[in-house]
Amino acid sequence: MTGDKEILRGLFDAALAAALPDGRFAGRLPPPPRGRTIVLGAGKGAARMAQAFEAAWEYPCEGLVVTRYGHGAATRSIEVVEASHPVPDAAGERAAARILALAAGAGADDLVICLISGGASALLALPAHGITLETKRRINKALLKSGAAIDEMNAVRKAMSAIKGGRLLAAAQPARCITYLISDVPGDEPAIIGSGPTIPDATPVEAALSILARHRIEVEPALATAIRANTLPQVLPGEIHMLATPKMALDAAAAHARSLGFTPLILGDAIEGIATEVATVMAGIAQSAARHGAPVARPAVLLSGGETTVMVKGHGRGGRNAEFLLALALRLDGLAGVSAIACDTDGIDGSQDNAGAWIGQDILAQARSRGLDARAFLDNNDAYSFFAALDRLVVTGPTLTNVNDFRAILIR
The missing domain is CATH 3.40.1480.10 (MOFRL domain)
Structure with missing residues (x-):
């Protein structure tokens, strides 16, 4: 026995086999655009997702994804870089800035493919104006130690980020934007997965400050001011496909x-x-x-x-x-x-x-x-x-x- x-x-x-993206793009791909296909992504599964996308996509593509150190995979034309998780580092900050710039460079004839999986929050470490990476690290460490729930941590990360909570989607418009997700959150809420870089979030910024207060995490006045100033511009929602879930x-x-x-x-x-x-x-x-x-x-x-x-x-x-x-x-x-x-x-x-x-x-x-x-x-x-x-x-x-x-x- x-x-x-x-x-x-x-x-x-x-x-584990059911959680991999291999073969899961079939029937979920759009027709090729008149312009470029730009693939952007982040998360522990981002490299494998990029690899699977390339296997399914029959047309030229380019782009950049960031994953955790040691979680890379071989790709043909999509660049894979690695950064720190769960505590953000400078490599993640540089990758996030490049990803945001690539999105901002997309035109109306382009197609932007976003590949997001768990871990994207820490890997897309691009602080909002007036917030330093060191401050984000300190807050992230404090949240991890406090026992805060994943949705609470993501709410704070969005409020401190230049790219999360729909801000990547805002940068990519007017290009067509399609997001493929591997869920690591209870309930599979797209806005929570990786802190929703392409999912507009209407959560009041005061909610993030309340979470920090509830877990007794110190917030200096300058940080509170920067969080309150980091509002999301008006954006049209993109398309979403769930590749794998718990x-x-x-x-x-x-x-x-x-x-x-x-x-x-x-x-x-x-x-x-x-x-x-x-x-x-x-x-x-x-x-x-x-x-x-x-x-x-x-x-x-x-x-x-x-x-x-x-x-x-x-x-x-x-x-x-x-x-x-x-x-x-x-x-x-x-x-x-x-x-x-x-x-x-x-x-x-x-x-x-x-x-x-x-x-x-x-x-x-x-x-x-x-x-x-x-x-x-x-x-x-x-x-x-x-x-x-x-x-x-x-x-x-x-x-x-x-x-x-x-x-x-x-x-x-």
């Missing part, structure tokens, strides 16, 4: 589970909350299924996506998926027949080299035999070190896509 580790990894691999990935994993004889139950593709609290809820559902056959009878697999957050209290090497999984293991407390995997679909959980980790019913016993205190590791936000010591990390390298977190709880 196939082991739990192999089954869990197979479910994750099925989800639900598509979960559906693919569910189909794979059925092929193995397991009954899949998708709990949701937009689950948010503190990682340890989400783990408590998931553990309760798994315990009910294992003991009572409800809400699903074994053999089964509970699937979910979304994006949890971590309240940083310790100094360990965490990652929200590893933190979720360690909290889940403690809650399950060795429940027979239950194993689980939790990974970020971009291949990087937090800032470490792993996508996530996996557990079996023996994980806590194994830890005790090695003298490892699971609770102490969790309290120190050091789930990475815990799973590394037990050889339970899942390492994929950059996947060149991103549809957020993937979680599967197997119940035999």
Whole structure:
């Protein structure tokens, strides 16, 4: 019989395959323009998206996309540059300025193709007038540490940006602009994905200041003035196509589970909350299924996506998926027949080299035999070190896509 580790990894691999842009442009491409085809993009999946677009587009094209360091892919005519994520750097600022300039140079006969995936917010680091990149870095770091939700972080990024929140679309007009998206946000809201560079955002700038105040992040008067001055000009909406979403990935994993004889139950593709609290809820559902056959009878697999957050209290090497999984293991407390995997679909959980980790019913016993205190590791936000010591990390390298977190709880 196939082991739990192999089954869990197979479910994750099925989800990843469904999240890639390869072959997904078919039937979604416009006719060629009279002028140029300019391809612009940003995100962890931007290079792979550019590669897939070139494979599907039968006409000349040019352009530039920016992706995270190590997430590049070979392209023919679309330039790929790399920059820092999640904390912006000068390379991202330069790339964003070039992308904005390319959009501004488009004419009425040109076609502008925008390829946006998760991570675009940090990679398009072009501050609005009166705001420095160092200020954006400081605010971004503070938001990450505060446990702010992804939609809150994106609202602040838009308010501080010269390119996000529809400002790239505004620069590209009067050219026809078509945006292709890979969603990494709960609900697949286009305006939130990558902070919506081509999606006009009517959110009042005061909302960003309220978010910063709510998370007790200091805003000096000059920054507040610059945010209030960064208004969006009137623009016509562009065209939008969704290439991959968290639900598509979960559906693919569910189909794979059925092929193995397991009954899949998708709990949701937009689950948010503190990682340890989400783990408590998931553990309760798994315990009910294992003991009572409800809400699903074994053999089964509970699937979910979304994006949890971590309240940083310790100094360990965490990652929200590893933190979720360690909290889940403690809650399950060795429940027979239950194993689980939790990974970020971009291949990087937090800032470490792993996508996530996996557990079996023996994980806590194994830890005790090695003298490892699971609770102490969790309290120190050091789930990475815990799973590394037990050889339970899942390492994929950059996947060149991103549809957020993937979680599967197997119940035999």
